Amino acid sequence: MTGDTALIATPSQTVGPFFHHGLVPHADPMADRFPGGERIRLLVRVTDGDSQPVSDALVEVWQRGVFGRMPTREDGTCEFETVRPGTIPDERVESQAPHISVCLFARGLLRQLHTRIYFAGDPALAEDAALGTVPEERRGTLLASPDPTRPGHWVFDVHLQGERETVFFDV
Amino acid sequence: MHGRSDLFGSQPPLLYPPYRSTTRRAPSRPLIRLPESLSDLHMPVYGWWPIGETDNDLTRQHPEEPQGQRITVAGRVVDEDARAVSGALIEIWQANAAGRYRHAKDAHPAPLDPNFTGGGRTVTDADGRYEFTTIKPGAYPWRNHDNAWRPAHIHFSLFGSTFRTRLVTQMYFPDDPLFPYDPILQSIPDERARHRLVSRFDLELTRPECALGFSFDIVLRGHDATPFEGRV
Ligand SMILES: [Fe+2]
Numbered sequence: 001m002t003g004d005t006a007l008i009a010t011p012s013q014t015v016g017p018f019f020h021h022g023l024v025p026h027a028d029p030m031a032d033r034f035p036g037g038e039r040i041r042l043l044v045r046v047t048d049g050d051s052q053p054v055s056d057a058l059v060e061v062w063q064r065g066v067f068g069r070m071p072t073r074e075d076g077t078c079e080f081e082t083v084r085p086g087t088i089p090d091e092r093v094e095s096q097a098p099h100i101s102v103c104l105f106a107r108g109l110l111r112q113l114h115t116r117i118y119f120a121g122d123p124a125l126a127e128d129a130a131l132g133t134v135p136e137e138r139r140g141t142l143l144a145s146p147d148p149t150r151p152g153h154w155v156f157d158v159h160l161q162g163e164r165e166t167v168f169f170d171v
Numbered sequence: 172m173h174g175r176s177d178l179f180g181s182q183p184p185l186l187y188p189p190y191r192s193t194t195r196r197a198p199s200r201p202l203i204r205l206p207e208s209l210s211d212l213h214m215p216v217y218g219w220w221p222i223g224e225t226d227n228d229l230t231r232q233h234p235e236e237p238q239g240q241r242i243t244v245a246g247r248v249v250d251e252d253a254r255a256v257s258g259a260l261i262e263i264w265q266a267n268a269a270g271r272y273r274h275a276k277d278a279h280p281a282p283l284d285p286n287f288t289g290g291g292r293t294v295t296d297a298d299g300r301y302e303f304t305t306i307k308p309g310a311y312p313w314r315n316h317d318n319a320w321r322p323a324h325i326h327f328s329l330f331g332s333t334f335r336t337r338l339v340t341q342m343y344f345p346d347d348p349l350f351p352y353d354p355i356l357q358s359i360p361d362e363r364a365r366h367r368l369v370s371r372f373d374l375e376l377t378r379p380e381c382a383l384g385f386s387f388d389i390v391l392r393g394h395d396a397t398p399f400e401g402r403v
Contacts, residue, residue, distance in 0.1 A: 008402045011359045013341040018272040021290030022264025049195035108192030110183035170202035
């Protein structure tokens with residue numbers, strides 16, 4: 001291995017169904033890292049091409065240097081306790097709307113999938129550079145929605161396939 | 172069109188019908204390429220889990236030793252320019268010597284080992300090096316196709332210096348006769364890239380009267396400047 005020639009990267013392989021003793025949950029409330037932000041519970045729900053829950057996925061989220069990860073349950077969901085991005089008092093404004101980055105793993109995924117969670121109704125969405133690369137009719141798949149029955153609860157659906165297939169990014 | 176992550180032929184496609192679960196889970200629309208300036212997110216600033224004393228020795232996590240062939244797995248984590256990646260968190264998980272995972276949903280009728288959990292973690296040193304002690308996992312059957320067996324493997328997860336270098340993969344053992352029948356390994360189009368996942372028996376790493384040594388180096392993505400054809 002010399003410095004002149006680029007190396008072939010190690011290929012990705014699926015996490016398979018039995019990762020739980022290796023990729024342990026990182027379940028501490030992310031909200032504790034963001035004092036003063038608007039606390040929310042974010043439910044992520046993963047479904048496959050038959051609209052069936054994906055009960056053996058692993059969801060990793062990244063929000064301004066803070067990491068969380070949870071396996072999905074039987075109903076294909078997992079939950080994070082964090083703050084709504086953009087509500088932290090000293091948060092600096094970038095060319096991007098407030099969002100949470102997602103990395104998704106599952107049996108049947110030979111590589112991880114990357115997506116982003118934006119928040120419906122945010123006026124900054126129109127200015128976001130990443131959303132700008134997404135065809136308009138698909139942007140809605142990147143929005144979390146407020147749960148009308150439970151204040152402070154947001155839901156983000158990940159559709160791996162189908163009419164409402166979520167936008168995934170090549171990062 | 173191919174996106175950045177399959178540009179090099181080193182990565183498996185998302186849809187690979189011989190691996191049946193991909194057919195209802197692989198997204199059908201092309202990935203949308205994010206400009207690099209937007210995707211190059213840095214790793215968490217608050218550090219990782221504390222690493223426990225026996226976290227990189229899967230044979231010492233219970234009162235007694237697990238069944239099976241004791242092995243050392245060690246290597247170096249580098250980027251595509253062969254520069255050491257230090258401080259990378261590595262997590263592993265594996266089946267026991269009989270090919271059974273300690274997992275509620277593993278229905279393989281092989282015995283569990285009360286002295287083996289099968290999970291480990293460590294962090295690379297300044298030179299990118301890591302080392303685990305464990306036992307050699309058994310091959311196990313799965314339901315993908317008739318008489319399907321996975322070659323013995325250890326699952327690896329790595330966090331490099333940025334979000335883009337996140338990698339989950341599997342390490343195999345040399346000369347496994349199951350390789351040609353395994354759609355998960357065969358999903359990788361390029362033979363040299365497949366070879367990256369096969370560890371090498373290493374007499375230097377082998378500890379006398381104790382453990383066989385296997386070396387396994389890992390190359391994390393660094394940049395996209397070099398086309399696949401020019402790589403080694
Ligand atoms: Fe496995």
